[in-house]
Amino acid sequence: MKISRPQAPAYDSFDHLATMVAVLRPDGRCVYVNATFEAALGVPRKALQKGDVFDWFVDDTTLRSTFASVVNNEFSTGRFEALMRRPPGGPADPLPVHVIITQIDHGEQVLLELVEVEQQARQERETRTLDQARVTKELIRNLAHEIKNPLGGIRGAAQLLEMELDDPALIEYTQVIIHEADRLQALVDRLLAPHRRPHIVxxxxxxxxxxxxxxxxxxxxxxxxxxxxxxxxxxxxxxxxxxxxxxxxxxxxxxxxxxxxxxxxxxxxxxxxxxxxxxxxxxxxxxxxxxxxxxxxxxxxxxxxxxxxxxxxxxxxxxxxxxxxxxxxxxxxxxxxxxxxxxxxxxxxxxxxxxxxxx
CATH class of the missing domain: 3.30.565.10 (Histidine kinase-like ATPase, C-terminal domain)
Structure with missing residues (x-):
């Protein structure tokens, strides 16, 4: 007895992906696009699902050959770089993407995944920025604490020295020391402020x-x-x-x-x-x-x-x-x-x- 399968898989989980995803028939007609795809192109998914995948690209030569090879089981997955067309009224420049084509549903459908080249670069930048921020934050905190204690001693010594001096010219020098110590103290306080201020929610x-x-x-x-x-x-x-x-x-x-x-x-x-x-x-x-x-x-x-x-x-x-x-x-x-x-x-x-x- 032949066991029947559902006619189409559930695609809701694709809406949680950061990459653009489309499900296609073997003839290239679109069955489904996810929310990221819709947002990236600025076109409603209903309009995208009525279209042909080959119309989305500036040059569809590589796409057609790779798509046909995957559909015909010559290989399971194909990857290449391409340029996507922008919708009318959007930016004039095409969108550079990395394309991944994979067979799904026992060969009855094809999964098209598109990763924006700029998105990859942005994620790498974000990772570097966050890592640098964590290292910098720890360095600042340790350095500020190391500076703060000697500053108090320098200022206090200058004040004691000033009390022993009678020459106004020499007192002027101690005032410079006190003023600069206060300025550095204010700088250290600003460096430490984000770490000790309560987070009011x-x-x-x-x-x-x-x-x-x-x-x-x-x-x-x-x-x-x-x-x-x-x-x-x-x-x-x-x-x-x-x-x-x-x-x-x-x-x-x-x-x-x-x-x-x-x-x-x-x-x-x-x-x-x-x-x-x-x-x-x-x-x-x-x-x-x-x-x-x-x-x-x-x-x-x-x-x-x-x-x-x-x-x-x-x-x-x-x-x-x-x-x-x-x-x-x-x-x-x-x-x-x-x-x-x-x-x-x-x-x-x-x-x-x-x-x-x-x-």
């Missing part, structure tokens, strides 16, 4: 955070700067530390406003605050169904190329007067919310991208 509306920061920045840089809001009002609240997030965004926006000094003088400085919901987002090797994507974009000169890979390191600054701690603290505060900050910069456009998981 409450419901946070990201747009309330952005409006607070926007008002602070515009109050300080009132002339020649325009802050454009591009908000997704449907974003849900999430649990977090409102003050930490305000400080993180403020540090980034404050840096941007300072970098726009020439454009502010010309009257055409612009900072854009953009919020979106990202679906099936991977942050630090952890997959999240939904995440906040906050872009802080400016039209300034860009981050200097020599420090672009190190801007989240402590004491690295593109300005002579900068402390080099603003972005370090911002990254640390966002990571405490299981998120990450990335930066893309070129002349005329710098974007800081903040991703935080949403419920």
């Amino acid at each position: 409450a419901d946070v509306n990201i747009h309330e955070v952005l409006e607070r920061v926007r008002s602070l920045v515009l109050a300080e840089f009132s002339r020649g700067l325009k802050v454009v809001r591009d908000y997704d009002a449907s974003l849900p609240e999430f649990r977090g530390d409102r003050e930490q997030l305000i400080q993180a965004v403020l540090n980034i926006m404050h840096n941007a406003a300072q970098a726009l000094s020439q454009r502010r003088q010309d009257g055409d400085a612009v900072i854009i605050l953009r919020t979106r919901a990202g679906r099936q987002v991977t942050i630090g090797k952890q997959r999240y169904r939904l995440a906040l994507e906050l872009h802080i974009e400016d039209n300034g000169p860009g981050v200097p190329s020599e420090i672009r890979d190190r801007i989240f390191f402590p004491l690295v600054s593109g300005r002579d007067s900068g402390s080099g701690l603003g972005l370090t603290l911002a990254q640390d505060f966002v990571q405490q919310h299981h998120g990450l900050i990335e930066c893309e910069s070129e002349s005329g456009r710098t974007v800081f991208k903040i991703q935080i998981p949403l419920p």
Whole structure:
């Protein structure tokens, strides 16, 4: 007696994958695409499922030959690099992908998996950033504690010495020692602040955070700067530390406003605050169904190329007067919310991208 199988497997689990997945018939017609596929192309899955897989690629020659070989059992899996077409109205450049074709369901269907080349590079960048942040955090904490104790002794000795001196010129030197010790103490306190401050958890509306920061920045840089809001009002609240997030965004926006000094003088400085919901987002090797994507974009000169890979390191600054701690603290505060900050910069456009998981 012939045992009947279900006509089609359940595909719901594919929606949890970070890669684009499509299930195809042997003739190339689409049966199913997952949520990541839908989000990457910006096309509803119903429209994609009506199409032909060969129409999705700029050059389908390799795809057709590899697809036919897998369907005909010449080999079980095929891999190659290709360029996918973008939907009308989207970016003009094609999307570079790594293609994996595999037989499933006893050869009655074919699984097409597409991995964005940029996504692979981004995940590697994220891993490096998180590893560097962990090492840097531990180094800072140990170094700050080692510096803090001798500083107290230096300041105390200078005060005792000052009490024994009658010469005003010599007292001036002890005052320099005390002043510099206090300045270094304040620096150490800033380095240690993220590690010892309690994490206050409450419901946070990201747009309330952005409006607070926007008002602070515009109050300080009132002339020649325009802050454009591009908000997704449907974003849900999430649990977090409102003050930490305000400080993180403020540090980034404050840096941007300072970098726009020439454009502010010309009257055409612009900072854009953009919020979106990202679906099936991977942050630090952890997959999240939904995440906040906050872009802080400016039209300034860009981050200097020599420090672009190190801007989240402590004491690295593109300005002579900068402390080099603003972005370090911002990254640390966002990571405490299981998120990450990335930066893309070129002349005329710098974007800081903040991703935080949403419920």
